[in-house]
Amino acid sequence: MKPWTSAKYVLAIVLASLxxxxxxxxxxxxxxxxxxxxxxxxxxxxxKLVELAQAMPADKYGWxxxxxxxxxxxxxxxVAGGNYMLLNFVGVKPPSGMSREMEKISDKxxxxxxxxxxxxxxxxxxxxxxxxxxxxxxxxxGQDTTVRGAYLLVVTHAHEHLxxxxxxxxxxxxxxxxTAAEQTRRPSRQD
Numbered sequence: 001m002k003p004w005t006s007a008k009y010v011l012a013i014v015l016a017s018l019x020x021x022x023x024x025x026x027x028x029x030x031x032x033x034x035x036x037x038x039x040x041x042x043x044x045x046x047x048k049l050v051e052l053a054q055a056m057p058a059d060k061y062g063w064x065x066x067x068x069x070x071x072x073x074x075x076x077x078x079v080a081g082g083n084y085m086l087l088n089f090v091g092v093k094p095p096s097g098m099s100r101e102m103e104k105i106s107d108k109x110x111x112x113x114x115x116x117x118x119x120x121x122x123x124x125x126x127x128x129x130x131x132x133x134x135x136x137x138x139x140x141x142g143q144d145t146t147v148r149g150a151y152l153l154v155v156t157h158a159h160e161h162l163x164x165x166x167x168x169x170x171x172x173x174x175x176x177x178x179t180a181a182e183q184t185r186r187p188s189r190q191d
Contacts, residue, residue: 029127034134038151039126045158046119049079051177052165053115058108060172072168073106076115079161083118086154089140090147092125122154 030036053076061073070078081102084094105111134148145153166176175183 030131033131034148035126035129035131038155039123041155042119042122042126042158045155045162046116048176048178049076049158049162049165050112050115052162052169052174053108053112055174055177056108056169056172057174060174061106061108061111063168063172065168065171070103070164071106072165073108073111074103075161075165075168076111077103077105079158080111080114080118082157082161083122083154086140086150086157087122087125089138090125090129090150092121094121119158122151126151 029039056072062071064071064074081098081100084098085100088094102114105114129147129151134146134151136147138145138147138150140150140153169176
């Protein structure tokens with residue numbers, strides 16, 4: 001067999017192995033229980049945050065409601081940073097190079113990509129956390145909690161800032177995409 005042909009076979013095996021791992025990891029996602037519920041809430045927060053980030057015009061990413069308050073891009077990047085940094089408390093390390101400086105990213109495409117990657121990081125961590133580990137005690141911000149409590153904080157943090165992002169969008173004349181879609185499906189009621 002020619003060397004370049006062997007390399008093709010090795011590459012094909014490696015790629016098939018990686019694809020198989022990704023599929024196996026996805027197939028391992030829990031269907032019931034607290035982890036499934038947390039993943040469901042996480043997915044909802046991600047979907048809405050990403051839709052809203054995509055709907056917001058790029059020239060509004062620097063908008064802030066007042067001095068000393070996070071801008072649009074800073075809110076999204078704060079959520080992304082929280083998704084990485086809060087998991088440190090349960091022993092899940094962020095990808096190398098992550099820092100608080102990431103909140104300075106303001107380019108719309110980069111903000112959205114970072115947001116998506118951070119949610120995938122949390123999702124993978126949740127999938128790979130055994131149920132038995134959820135009751136393990138951890139300290140967060142000097143308080144006793146559990147691994148489950150840490151994941152709950154990640155999810156509630158995302159939803160908290162989703163509310164903030166909705167207020168920012170509406171203040172700038174942007175109707176959340178899921179609300180706009182619902183409004184087109186239902187006729188306006190005159191109550």
